[in-house]
Amino acid sequence: MKVIERAPAKINLSLDVIGKRNDGFHEVNMVMTTIDLCDRIECTALDTDQIKINSSAAFVPEDERNFAYQAAQLIKKKYNIRQGVMINISKEIPVAAGLAGGSSDAAATIRALNKMWDLKMSIEEMMDLGAKVGSDVPFCVIGGTAIAAGRGEKLTPIASPPPCWVILAKPSVSVSTAEIYRSLSLSTAPHPDVEGMVKAIENQDYLKICALLGNTLESVTLSKVQEVSQIKEHMKQMGADGVLMSGSGPTVFGLTRYESRMQRIYNSLKGYCPYVYAVHLCGGMEQLE
Ligand SMILES: C[C@](O)(CO)[C@H](O)COP(=O)(O)OP(=O)(O)OC[C@H]1O[C@@H](n2ccc(N)nc2=O)[C@H](O)[C@@H]1O
Numbered sequence: 390m391k392v393i394e395r396a397p398a399k400i401n402l403s404l405d406v407i408g409k410r411n412d413g414f415h416e417v418n419m420v421m422t423t424i425d426l427c428d429r430i431e432c433t434a435l436d437t438d439q440i441k442i443n444s445s446a447a448f449v450p451e452d453e454r455n456f457a458y459q460a461a462q463l464i465k466k467k468y469n470i471r472q473g474v475m476i477n478i479s480k481e482i483p484v485a486a487g488l489a490g491g492s493s494d495a496a497a498t499i500r501a502l503n504k505m506w507d508l509k510m511s512i513e514e515m516m517d518l519g520a521k522v523g524s525d526v527p528f529c530v531i532g533g534t535a536i537a538a539g540r541g542e543k544l545t546p547i548a549s550p551p552p553c554w555v556i557l558a559k560p561s562v563s564v565s566t567a568e569i570y571r572s573l574s575l576s577t578a579p580h581p582d583v584e585g586m587v588k589a590i591e592n593q594d595y596l597k598i599c600a601l602l603g604n605t606l607e608s609v610t611l612s613k614v615q616e617v618s619q620i621k622e623h624m625k626q627m628g629a630d631g632v633l634m635s636g637s638g639p640t641v642f643g644l645t646r647y648e649s650r651m652q653r654i655y656n657s658l659k660g661y662c663p664y665v666y667a668v669h670l671c672g673g674m675e676q677l678e
Pocket residue numbers: 401404413414415416417419487489492522523524525526539540541566567568570636637
């Protein structure tokens with residue numbers, strides 16, 4: 390039996406870090422939304438009791454370090470499954486980019502194995518299991534748009550923002566999420582207006598959404614990766630309505646409602662930036678079917 394699932398990337402429209410916890414994680418308050426840049430996960434049942442990972446992409450581990458492997462291992466243990474699985478990952482989402490690529494692969498693996506082994510896990514059960522793999526995984530299980538609290542696992546789904554183009558640009562370097570959180574100085578860090586962002590989305594107020602984009606982690610990554618400011622400036626000059634770094638970075642996204650402007654921004658970045666994409670916000674998983 391074979392099950393195929395799409396694994397969409399996320400961007401953070403608003404990301405506030407509220408405090409440091411005793412368990413090494415930070416308390417966050419974020420608005421996350423899925424975009425239609427997707428990996429593809431293909432799970433095939435194996436007769437041998439093994440988890441095999443196959444990915445064509447560079448920098449993606451094919452052993453127990455892979456988040457999809459970890460998700461499969463947790464499911465097999467919890468449900469005492471003796472069958473094995475081959476997980477093929479077709480990577481489109483750049484790695485270590487702030488777009489939750491690995492987390493989304495884990496979430497898609499959970500959804501796929503729930504179907505393949507007929508486990509009848511509820512959404513909440515899939516999210517709880519996903520949280521054991523990583524903080525972004527529960528959001529990736531449901532997708533759409535949500536407010537995320539706690540270390541990112543406490544989710545409140547909300548309406549999705551009005552449709553627009555999202556241009557993404559990632560410099561050649563990657564950053565470690567743990568290192569960016571570690572380097573954050575909470576006393577001096579800026580705090581975005583998360584409530585304002587939620588209201589702007591409720592009101593479907595595109596320009597307000599653009600005006601309120603904010604990310605506490607941005608200044609940390611900016612100080613380590615110069616290209617982030619250059620890309621931000623470039624996108625603004627080329628006419629993006631709002632520009633922000635996603636997650637811990639270093640990917641920068643810009644928003645526009647006009648296809649012609651999207652083309653202009655995309656083409657102008659393509660010359661000097663190694664990873665450039667033009668995609669849409671997508672309301673929920675059902676829009677990807
Ligand atoms: C930056 C974001 O992508 C925004 O959505 C997330 O907060 C990070 O989520 P993630 O990559 O799934 O993170 P995890 O794999 O759970 O954690 C990686 C490391 O990041 C740090 N980390 C992560 C999440 C969080 N709320 N506080 C943290 O301090 C911890 O040092 C942790 O060891």
